């Protein structure tokens with residue numbers, strides 16, 4: 001069976017997620033959480049997919065691309081070729097098809113942004129969970145997390161710290177949502 005799509009995002013109080021093709025903040029702990037969640041697998045013979053929009057791919061500094069130990073997939077309407085760094089897909093159904101073809105090698109499928117990719121996957125039948133870091137501060141942003149559907153409910157995931165995190169005086173919490 002195809003693994004469900006799991007979304008992971010960090011948003012500030014005004015629901016911003018990005019500015020000028022970058023993250024509005026630098027939070028090492030939050031970045032480490034993203035890396036752990038998207039990389040770790042129970043089955044060491046499998047990898048996780050990170051599925052992203054083309055602009056999010058562009059935003060990753062070249063030295064960190066592809067995101068290591070994960071299968072990188074990029075959504076784009078253009079004919080782009082990232083060689084063996086990333087698989088390009090024309091649409092979400094196309095991405096699902098590609099993942100289905102390699103599902104024996106895949107454990108989890110993480111949707112890592114940006115806005116429109118989050119929106120369409122939250123509305124899709126493949127949606128599984130949303131891992132959302134709530135950053136308790138306002139930042140100037142030009143890219144925002146879409147409205148969370150009203151039938152999403154908070155759940156507990158034992159692999160996610162429950163307590164309030166703090167770095168550089170900025171507080172944040174990890175939330176996990178499922179569809180009711």
Ligand SMILES: NC(=O)c1ccc[n+]([C@@H]2O[C@H](COP(=O)([O-])OP(=O)(O)OC[C@H]3O[C@@H](n4cnc5c(N)ncnc54)[C@H](OP(=O)(O)O)[C@@H]3O)[C@@H](O)[C@H]2O)c1
Nearest residue numbers: 009010017018021022053054055056075076077113114115
């Ligand atoms: N805080 C966070 O958790 C987080 C996470 C991710 C990104 N970000 C930030 O968000 C910003 C980038 O996000 P964004 O929303 O501007 O862009 P994005 O969603 O990453 O990329 C948009 C592009 O992806 C392609 N695309 C999207 N949906 C598609 C679909 N269904 N089928 C085919 N192609 C599709 C298109 O590429 P083409 O134009 O090539 O056709 C589109 O122009 C940056 O500032 C980044 O730092 C923040």
